[in-house]
Amino acid sequence: MGTGTLAPSLKQALFAYTSFTLLYIFGQFRDFFRKRWSKASLKGYAPIRQDYEDFYTRRMYYRIHDCFNRPITGPPSSWMDVLERTPVNRQEPLTTTGKIKRCLNLGSYNYLGFASSDPYCTPRVLDTLSQHGWSLCSNRADAGTTPVHEELERELASFLGKEAALTCGMGFATNSAFLPVLATPGTLVLSDALNHSSIVAGVRAAKGTVRVFDHNDPEHLERLLRTALVEGQPRIHRPWRKVIIVVEGIYSMEGEVVDLAGFVAVAKKYKAYIWLDEAHSIGAMGATGRGVCEHLGVSSADIDVLMGTFSKSFGACGGYVAANKDVIDYFKAQCPAHLYATAMTPPAVQMVLSALRLITGADGSDRGAHKLSQLRTNANYFRSGLLRLGFNVLGDWDSPVMPVMIFQPAKLSATSREMLRLGVAVVEVGFPATPLLTSRMRVCISASHTRQDLDYALQLFDYVAERCDIRYGGDTARALANTGPKIQAV
Amino acid sequence: MASHMVPAVGEFLPRDALAWVEEIISTAWTTFKPGGRLHPQTFIESKGHLVVEAILLALISYLLFQGRQKPQRRKERPLSKEEVDELCEEWQPEPLVGKLTAAQAARPPHVITAVSGCSVEVDGKPTTSFASTDFLGFSNLEQGRQVCEEAIHKYGVGACGPRGFYGTMDVHLELEAEIARFMGAEEAILYSYDIATISSIIPAFANAKDLIVCDEAVNYSIQTGCSLSRARLLTFKHNDLADLQRVLEKVAAEDKRSRKPLNRRFIVVEGIYASLGDMAPLKELMALKEKFKYRLIVDESLSLGVLGQHGRGAADHFGIPPTAVEIVGASLGTALACIGGFCSGNREMVDHQRLSGLGYCFSASSPPYTAKVTLETFRALREEGPRLRERLAANAAAFRALAAGVPGLRVVGGEAAAASPVVHLQLDPAPETYEEGDLLLERVVAHVLKHHSILLATAKYSSVETRRPPPSIRRVRLRPVLVTALHEPRHLQAATTALTEAMAALRPR
Numbered sequence: 001m002g003t004g005t006l007a008p009s010l011k012q013a014l015f016a017y018t019s020f021t022l023l024y025i026f027g028q029f030r031d032f033f034r035k036r037w038s039k040a041s042l043k044g045y046a047p048i049r050q051d052y053e054d055f056y057t058r059r060m061y062y063r064i065h066d067c068f069n070r071p072i073t074g075p076p077s078s079w080m081d082v083l084e085r086t087p088v089n090r091q092e093p094l095t096t097t098g099k100i101k102r103c104l105n106l107g108s109y110n111y112l113g114f115a116s117s118d119p120y121c122t123p124r125v126l127d128t129l130s131q132h133g134w135s136l137c138s139n140r141a142d143a144g145t146t147p148v149h150e151e152l153e154r155e156l157a158s159f160l161g162k163e164a165a166l167t168c169g170m171g172f173a174t175n176s177a178f179l180p181v182l183a184t185p186g187t188l189v190l191s192d193a194l195n196h197s198s199i200v201a202g203v204r205a206a207k208g209t210v211r212v213f214d215h216n217d218p219e220h221l222e223r224l225l226r227t228a229l230v231e232g233q234p235r236i237h238r239p240w241r242k243v244i245i246v247v248e249g250i251y252s253m254e255g256e257v258v259d260l261a262g263f264v265a266v267a268k269k270y271k272a273y274i275w276l277d278e279a280h281s282i283g284a285m286g287a288t289g290r291g292v293c294e295h296l297g298v299s300s301a302d303i304d305v306l307m308g309t310f311s312k313s314f315g316a317c318g319g320y321v322a323a324n325k326d327v328i329d330y331f332k333a334q335c336p337a338h339l340y341a342t343a344m345t346p347p348a349v350q351m352v353l354s355a356l357r358l359i360t361g362a363d364g365s366d367r368g369a370h371k372l373s374q375l376r377t378n379a380n381y382f383r384s385g386l387l388r389l390g391f392n393v394l395g396d397w398d399s400p401v402m403p404v405m406i407f408q409p410a411k412l413s414a415t416s417r418e419m420l421r422l423g424v425a426v427v428e429v430g431f432p433a434t435p436l437l438t439s440r441m442r443v444c445i446s447a448s449h450t451r452q453d454l455d456y457a458l459q460l461f462d463y464v465a466e467r468c469d470i471r472y473g474g475d476t477a478r479a480l481a482n483t484g485p486k487i488q489a490v
Numbered sequence: 491m492a493s494h495m496v497p498a499v500g501e502f503l504p505r506d507a508l509a510w511v512e513e514i515i516s517t518a519w520t521t522f523k524p525g526g527r528l529h530p531q532t533f534i535e536s537k538g539h540l541v542v543e544a545i546l547l548a549l550i551s552y553l554l555f556q557g558r559q560k561p562q563r564r565k566e567r568p569l570s571k572e573e574v575d576e577l578c579e580e581w582q583p584e585p586l587v588g589k590l591t592a593a594q595a596a597r598p599p600h601v602i603t604a605v606s607g608c609s610v611e612v613d614g615k616p617t618t619s620f621a622s623t624d625f626l627g628f629s630n631l632e633q634g635r636q637v638c639e640e641a642i643h644k645y646g647v648g649a650c651g652p653r654g655f656y657g658t659m660d661v662h663l664e665l666e667a668e669i670a671r672f673m674g675a676e677e678a679i680l681y682s683y684d685i686a687t688i689s690s691i692i693p694a695f696a697n698a699k700d701l702i703v704c705d706e707a708v709n710y711s712i713q714t715g716c717s718l719s720r721a722r723l724l725t726f727k728h729n730d731l732a733d734l735q736r737v738l739e740k741v742a743a744e745d746k747r748s749r750k751p752l753n754r755r756f757i758v759v760e761g762i763y764a765s766l767g768d769m770a771p772l773k774e775l776m777a778l779k780e781k782f783k784y785r786l787i788v789d790e791s792l793s794l795g796v797l798g799q800h801g802r803g804a805a806d807h808f809g810i811p812p813t814a815v816e817i818v819g820a821s822l823g824t825a826l827a828c829i830g831g832f833c834s835g836n837r838e839m840v841d842h843q844r845l846s847g848l849g850y851c852f853s854a855s856s857p858p859y860t861a862k863v864t865l866e867t868f869r870a871l872r873e874e875g876p877r878l879r880e881r882l883a884a885n886a887a888a889f890r891a892l893a894a895g896v897p898g899l900r901v902v903g904g905e906a907a908a909a910s911p912v913v914h915l916q917l918d919p920a921p922e923t924y925e926e927g928d929l930l931l932e933r934v935v936a937h938v939l940k941h942h943s944i945l946l947a948t949a950k951y952s953s954v955e956t957r958r959p960p961p962s963i964r965r966v967r968l969r970p971v972l973v974t975a976l977h978e979p980r981h982l983q984a985a986t987t988a989l990t991e992a993m994a995a996l997r998p999r
Contacts, residue, residue: 046751048785054842069844070658072658073660134863135828137823138947146601198848201848205718270581271582336954336955
């Protein structure tokens with residue numbers, strides 16, 4: 001997958017399976033005693049957490065739960081203050097000890113470095129705060145639309161090359177509340193196998209039918225689509241009303257860029273609509289930050305609905321959809337998020353607007369262009385550095401998301417704790433967010449990382465790789481290290 | 491004849507046995523020898539017909555008991571590539587979106603240019619607003635602005651990550667602790683979006699094997715949560731406890747018959763219903779829930795801060811102790827004047843959501859400045875809550891009384907709803923069709939805004955709602971008027987006068 005391989009080798013798979021089996025056996029053993037000696041649950045009520053559903057949480061997650069939910073204080077910029085917590089003690093909650101550890105941040109979604117105070121954005125944000133307050137206490141349709149909201153939507157639409165745009169206060173809800181509006185009964189939704197949980201929630205809540213195609217595989221999509229069009233709707237066999245293909249720009253767990261040209265070709269041939277989720281790629285990919293469409297040379301007019309979030313590249317919260325005017329008008333009339341949910345908080349709207357102006361250069365400086373090129377350079381430099389060290393790094397060149405394969409569950413916690421001790425905050429993802437054998441560490445690079453930061457991180461990665469033996473890329477990875485785009489010297 | 495065989499075995503068998511065997515053999519020989527009774531030739535001549543009859547009988551039985559066989563359908567030839575191409579070529583999709591109704595097209599996009607208390611500027615024109623959920627007037631807290639500024643300087647704007655991956659800030663933890671303290675619960679969990687709160691909570695605790703009984707008038711968020719959970723869903727008539735009892739008894743009777751293992755069961759209600767503005771009869775509900783052993787989920791979005799001695803919501807209003815309701819979910823965008831939502835309850839239940847609540851695990855956490863300002867609003871709620879709640883209740887009751895006098899409109903909710911600041915006004919008499927009523931109310935609201943500078947809002951519903959309209963009443967259009975503590979009696983009077991005039995102008999009787 002890109003510069004790495006997702007599937008473990010036989011040896012790695014065996015070790016991983018052995019790990020999990022041991023954990024399972026120990027877990028069952030402990031459960032046996034727990035059942036005999038734990039306090040009885042309320043009589044007449046089924047336990048609120050089901051035994052088998054909860055097994056993973058109780059017996060595996062809680063062993064390493066200090067690797068997740070780490071609290072910080074201050075902004076999540078390139079260096080951040082992580083609050084230290086008490087050590088793991090069975091299932092007791094962890095509390096902060098009061099000590100702070102300054103860490104290099106390789107985990108937050110801070111692609112363009114907007115996480116902390118910015119000389120252009122912050123004054124404007126504070127202005128909007130004094131003018132409109134921090135909450136409008138109303139849904140958008142009733143009394144929640146301010147000039148800032150409208151301005152942002154206009155500028156966003158023109159940035160993305162679409163007729164109109166609509167914002168929402170939460171990125172997750174931009175998929176889960178907007179997709180059901182389109183996926184009416186009789187609609188076929190074709191969703192990539194590795195789509196985000198918000199897309200899955202959106203299509204499950206919808207009344208249309210969903211079918212899943214293999215990850216990033218336009219051929220499989222075409223086969224599925226042909227069969228579906230011939231057979232019609234399930235049970236009644238009437239023709240489908242419409243078909244919507246849902247893909248993401250960058251898949252954050254794989255760091256991979258979508259084969260957009262392939263999907264657009266299929267969509268055009270079979271008259272299907274495309275919904276593109278650019279949560280991680282907007283502002284991070286493309287020469288001017290316009291996302292994967294620009295990066296891959298696909299016209300944004302070919303994508304029916306462009307969706308994205310503001311929490312990653314724009315340093316705020318919320319999400320947007322951009323499409324033709326009639327589609328956006330329909331969303332304004334029908335979308336539950338627009339009609340029921342509190343409007344996006346005005347300071348965050350202004351943050352996005354200012355960040356957008358910075359990115360396009362409308363603020364009169366070249367800081368935006370500099371940030372975009374810095375991000376690309378940093379991403380490629382770090383990826384090439386990791387590959388040279390022999391790691392198995394997934395994803396494509398230019399992508400700022402780099403999953404490093406770990407495979408063994410125990411090494412997840414070992415690397416996470418060791419890196420924290422050394423002063424680098426990384427994100428580890430394991431089962432059930434990923435398939436059982438493919439645990440990984442995910443690195444997110446930011447434009448605000450300096451070359452020294454990256455070199456420091458690479459040194460520490462090297463050290464941890466020695467101690468934990470996680471150089472799963474081997475010679476293949478080393479061979480790929482110099483195949484990326486040329487990196488400017490600093 | 492047979493006797494020659496006897497000496498061969500004679501050495502091994504006792505005398506009597508030998509005699510007995512000899513007798514059997516000689517009898518058999520007598521029967522089967524030519525001329526004997528059962529010799530084949532004699533048998534066939536005298537009883538041969540029996541054999542034929544037996545065979546025929548066997549054949550008939552076989553044919554009778556053989557199953558019916560359907561004629562084999564010839565397997566259809568699979569379609570060729572060209573045929574599939576042709577079918578795909580022929581197929582035409584509908585447009586991506588449908589058409590808007592007349593009422594939806596008539597909705598003007600109000601742009602709020604400034605907010606100050608209950609007065610807002612709509613498109614530059616000062617108006618009195620009855621469309622904001624800021625029931626206690628906290629969206630203007632002086633300290634709030636300062637706190638936000640400091641937080642934006644310290645933390646930036648966004649949290650840049652989900653709670654699991656460095657999106658947890660100390661302010662989030664502080665806010666969760668404060669919410670737990672306020673609600674009298676063991677622990678609380680913060681969500682970053684109000685409609686994602688309940689719709690993440692319900693699927694975390696209910697799956698296909700479980701049962702949810704909810705009021706038929708619940709909001710979209712609860713409906714989505716119930717459908718995402720894939721649990722069996724039963725509804726009872728709005729606020730009708732007799733109907734709820736009937737449903738619970740029906741399920742109990744099914745239990746007796748089926749002997750399935752005990753599953754998780756929930757009753758879901760709202761503190762103040764968003765769609766009707768009245769309150770759930772929680773006291774009696776608690777009794778039913780205890781009797782039938784169900785867990786209660788209450789959505790206190792509109793009642794938090796508004797009802798109850800401590801401001802904890804509808805449960806507090808009815809004197810129910812805080813730990814009695816198992817799962818309490820609420821929005822922080824209403825009386826708390828911020829964004830997001832929370833769930834409070836015991837530690838086991840709340841902790842489970844940290845891994846199973848979709849809106850918590852897979853979403854960026856709320857911006858730190860919003861968490862910081864919510865802490866400030868909670869402080870204000872503790873200090874000034876009782877006084878403001880009294881004013882709010884007085885305003886709500888006054889408005890309901892005044893609005894009852896507007897001809898052509900009816901106030902939803904009787905005596906029990908007197909304290910609720912969410913006042914729904916229905917057209918009375920009911921209009922012919924839903925669309926007609928919708929359009930008329932949009933026109934009334936536009937008229938009131940233009941001529942009287944009062945901002946009201948029609949109740950808008952999405953087509954994706956799975957609400958089942960009550961079968962007995964024809965579905966009529968509703969409009970919520972949101973009364974806040976900041977409104978003065980003159981505002982309430984002005985609103986009702988405006989409504990009266992508008993109704994007279996647009997729907998003359």
